[in-house]
Amino acid sequence: MRHMTFDPFAFLFASLIKNRVSVHHAKEVAELKLVRSNWKGRWASWLERFSGRFLVRKSCAIFGVTGEIANYERDLYQASAKIHTFPNGITLSEVEVLQDERSEFDIHVAFLCGTFSSWHGLDLLVEALEQPAKQDRLKIHLIGHIPDVLKATIEQHPAFQDHGTMEEKEYREILAKCDFSLGSLALFRKGLEEAATLKNREVLAMGLPILSGHVDTAFPDVFAYHRKISDISLHQMIEFGEKMKHFSRLTVRNEARQFIEKEMIMRDAVAFLEHLDHA
Numbered sequence: 001m002r003h004m005t006f007d008p009f010a011f012l013f014a015s016l017i018k019n020r021v022s023v024h025h026a027k028e029v030a031e032l033k034l035v036r037s038n039w040k041g042r043w044a045s046w047l048e049r050f051s052g053r054f055l056v057r058k059s060c061a062i063f064g065v066t067g068e069i070a071n072y073e074r075d076l077y078q079a080s081a082k083i084h085t086f087p088n089g090i091t092l093s094e095v096e097v098l099q100d101e102r103s104e105f106d107i108h109v110a111f112l113c114g115t116f117s118s119w120h121g122l123d124l125l126v127e128a129l130e131q132p133a134k135q136d137r138l139k140i141h142l143i144g145h146i147p148d149v150l151k152a153t154i155e156q157h158p159a160f161q162d163h164g165t166m167e168e169k170e171y172r173e174i175l176a177k178c179d180f181s182l183g184s185l186a187l188f189r190k191g192l193e194e195a196a197t198l199k200n201r202e203v204l205a206m207g208l209p210i211l212s213g214h215v216d217t218a219f220p221d222v223f224a225y226h227r228k229i230s231d232i233s234l235h236q237m238i239e240f241g242e243k244m245k246h247f248s249r250l251t252v253r254n255e256a257r258q259f260i261e262k263e264m265i266m267r268d269a270v271a272f273l274e275h276l277d278h279a
Helices: 028-035 039-057 067-076 122-128 148-156 168-175 198-206 234-244 249-260 262-278
Strands: 021-024 061-064 082-085 107-115 138-145 160-164 180-182 210-212 226-228
Touching: 021 067, 028 039, 039 067, 061 067, 061 262, 067 082, 082 262, 107 168, 107 198, 107 234, 122 148, 138 168, 138 234, 148 160, 160 168, 168 198, 180 234, 198 210, 198 249, 210 234
Parallel strands: 021 061, 061 082, 107 138, 107 180, 138 160, 180 210, 210 226
Antiparallel strands: none
């Protein structure tokens, strides 16, 4: 069961369901303070710490979308349950490969989300590209709602193109021009170093590589199409874009398949639970 924050029903039912597995997608206690940076966030975080302790300790196993999250939940509540990394996954047959309309010279980059929140790090990207004159090759396509505080700066910057919120059919036409996509650049603001985001998996299934500010828990270090960087820079973006031009959309998709396919992830989870049942 996916963990629900400060769930009052946990106190009624958690003890009655002996084979319950708690699935966590975030460090909830820390994240609630970030989502609401006022007394409401602090109060919600306190409630979660109280109810979460009871709920997690009553679970027979703890699943985390990343290993970092699973370990955090077990250590925070000093639980005895075994843990398992259970990354997000997708069904590849439901995602079509992009057309290849890449430029031979320009580097086109997609930054895609519903709303640009603090952990996406759009502000860090703007700061990294503060010298517009040197970026004539770089075209960054922003797809999603941009905070008002960054709107004016982005509108005046020649590297950025603000497309606003779009439907999939519309943004696929833009992604077809792109050499790679950006993942979240400031996940550390949520107290995280690892992630397994569905959006990145969708993009990889389309055949588009990822340059990100965090580790993806599902990919080995040698996986070439999801690169983690510590600090975003013009040089790194152009270098990565040039390198990715040599790989086809289908190559990226096929290489990512074993790490993002939902069926394979579920098989690993079943194997873990079967062993747990006999332990």
